[in-house]
Amino acid sequence: MDIVVEAIFNFFTIADTEVISLAWELMKNQEPDGGPRTSAPADRTDALWGYRNKGKVKKYFGTSGKAVGQMYDPLGICSTACDDLVVADRGNHRIQIFDVNGRVKGCFGSEGTAEGQFDYVQGVCLTSRGGIVASELLNHRIQIFDEHGRFVREFGGEGSGDRELNCPIGVATDESGLIYVCDTGNQRIQVFSEEGKFVRKFASEGLARPNYLSVTPNGRVIVSDLRIHKVHVFDSQGRHLFQFGTKGANEGQFEEPSGVATDDHGNIIVCDSDNGRVQVFTSDGEFVTCFGSDLKPEGVCLLSGGQIAVTDSGNDRVQIF
Template sequence: MSLRRAIHQHRGPVQALITEGRGILENYCGFIRGLREEEKSLDDQKQQTDIKIMEAYRQTCNQIHQQLTEERDRLLSEVETNHRQNKGAVQSQRDAVLNDVAEMSSACDGAEQGMGREDKEFLSRKAKLDEVVGKFRERIVPILIPTHPAIFEPTEKFTCSLGKVTVPGAASSGAAAMAMGHHHGNKSSTLAPKQRLTFGGEGSDDGQFDFPFGVTVSEKAEIFVADSGNGRIQVFTLHGTFVRKFPAVVPGEQEQCPMDVALDREGNLWVVIRTESEEFAAQYTTQGRLLKKILLKETKNLRQVAVDTKRNQILITQTSGDGDNLQSEVLVLRSDGTLVRTVGQQQGMEVWFITVDGEGHIHVSDREHHLVHTFSEDGQFLFQYGGLGSGEGQLKEPAGICTDRAGNIIVADRGNRRVEMFDKTGRFIKHITTDMSCLCAVAMTPLGQIVVTCAEDNTVTIVSI
C-alpha cells in the first residue's frame, strides 16, 4: 500500500480521535470553570460573613458602651444627690453650732467687760450670762462625725443572651458561629442613630486644643491628634479621656507645628511638621520617642501624610508653584526617605487630604475641584467622583478622607457640613452625618466609629456610623 493511501485511510479515525479528545478537554475545562466559580462563591461568602461579623461586633460594642454610659451617668447622679444632701446637713449643723457659739461668746465677753464695774449694768450682764449658761448647760455638745456618700455598686447587672451569625457551610450546631450580646433589663439598649461624643475646647491644658488638624486611631483604640497650635500630639481613649501627650520636637528646631499624623505597619507614628525654616516628616514611637527625621521641600498647603501598610511606604502631599500655576502631587517614600515615585502630578488636582486602603489604592481629596481622585498602588489614575453640589454623591470642598475594613471611602464633605460614604468604586452609599459645624480630618476606629477634628471649634468628635 502506498504512503498516500495509508494516510488517506487513517485520516477519518484520527479526526474522530481529535474530536473525542476535544470533547474530553472541554469537559475538563468546564470542570475547571466550575471550580473557579466555586472559589469565587466561597470568597464572596467569606467577605459577606466577615462584614456581618464585624457589624454584629460593632453593634454589640456600641450597645455595651451605651449601657455602661447610662449606668455611669445614673451612679454619678446618685452620688451627686447624696453628696448634696449630706453636705447640706453638715452645713446646717455647722450654722446652728456657730449661732450657739456666737451667743455664748457674746455673753462671756460682756460679763468679762463688766467685771470691773460696780453698777447695775454688771448685774444685768450677770443675769444674761446666767440665762445663756443655763440654756446650754444641759445641752450635749454635738460630736460631728464626717458623713461621706456611700461608694455605690451597680444596682443592675448587665446580662447577655446569645445571638448568632452563621458562617456559610458551618454545622447547624453553631460551632463555627460567633456569639454576640443583647441586653435585658430596665434600661433601653437602643443606640441613638448617630450617637456622638465631642471633647476638647480651646486652650493649652491637657485635653484642650489650639487648631487640632490631623488625626489617626491605632488598633489599640488610641486616638492621636495633631494639636498644631500647641506644637504637640495628644492621645485619647474612645471615650474622649486624655491619656498622654508629647511635644512634636526635633532637636534644634523651634515653634514646631505638627499638621498630620499616621501610623505605620510597625505601630510607629509619622508626623508631618512645619517650622519657620523647614518642613519635615518625623517618626515617633507612640510614647513620643523620636526615631528619625526626613527633610521635605516647602509646600504651599498644609501637608498631609498616610501610610501604605501593605508596602510600608510613606505618602506625603506636596503643593508647589504660585497662583494659577499650583502643582500638587503625592510623594511616595520608603521609610528611610528614598523617593519611590510621585502620584497625581499630571492630574491637575489640588491635593488636600490623603488615605491608602487595604489594597494599596490611594485616595486624594481635591478641594479646588470638589472631587476625590483614586489611584492604583502603582500610582496609575483609576477614576474620580464627586463634583460641586449638595446632592447625593456631590461634594463641596472635601477635606479629610479614610477607608473602613470593607474598602468603603469616608469623606469629610466640609462645605456641606456632612460626612459621606462611598463604595470602593466611588458610588455613593449614604450620609453618615449631615449636621457637623465644621470638619477637617477624619479617621476610622477599630469599632467602626469615625473621629472628626474641627480646627475652628478646637474640638474632636466621635460619631457612630
C-alpha cells in the same frame, strides 16, 4: 521628651437608645451592653448598612485652649490598634493622644524648627511598628516618633525635587509600611520608606491641591482635592483610575473636601469640610450616605467597633459617630 501621661477634662456622652442602634450593635455581634465586637462586619453590605445608620454623635471631647486636653484647630487624626486617637493639634503645634473616652494619654511637641518641634502639624498616621508619622506645613518636612512621642527621624525640606516637600498635609501608610505624603504645594504625591528614602512620586493633570489621603487594603490611593472639590483614586503605582465629586452641597458633591479614610472593604469616608458633614461612598465612588451637623470636619479615622472619629476644627474637639 516629657510625655503627659494623664489629664482629665470635660467629656460628654450622648445616650443612644433607639431601637435601630440596638439592632446595629447586635448585627455586629456586639453585646447590647456595649461589650467589644471581636470581628469586622461580615461583608460589605453589613458595613454599608451601618454607615447608613450613622448620624447621631455618640461622644465628643475637647474644648478650645492651650492646656493639655484642649485643642486649637485640630486637623489630622488616626487610631491605634487599641483605639487610642492620635490628633494633630495644629494651632498648638503639638500632637495629643487620647483614649476613646477622651482621657489624655500623651502630649508632645511645641512650636519651632528643632527635632520634635512643629510649625503647624497637619497630618498624622502610624508606621508598621506603631510609631507616629507627622507632616508639618511650614517646616516642609515629615517627622517620625515612637509610640511614646520620642523623636526618631525626619526627612524632607523645602523644595520641588525628589524627597523635597512644599507644604505637605496628608500622610498615610500602606500595608507594606510605605509612607504616602500629599506634597500639596508641589501638586503631587510622594512615597517614602519608613527610613525616609524616596521610593516614587506621582500626580495627574487633574490633581490641583492634594489635601489628605488614605490607602486601601488592595493598594488604591484615595486623595481629596481641596481646590477642585473632588476625590481622586489612583492604583498602587500611581496611575490615575477615576475621580468623583463636583462643587456643591448636594449628595455626592463637595465644598473643600479634607480628611479621607477607607475601611477593609474599600468604602471611602470623606470629610466634606465646608458643607459641615461627612460623606460615605463605595469603592467605586457611588454615594452611600452623609451625616453630621454643627461641625467643621477636617480629619477622620475608623475605630474597631465601626465608629467614626472626626476632628471638628470649628469647635476644637473630636466627635465620635
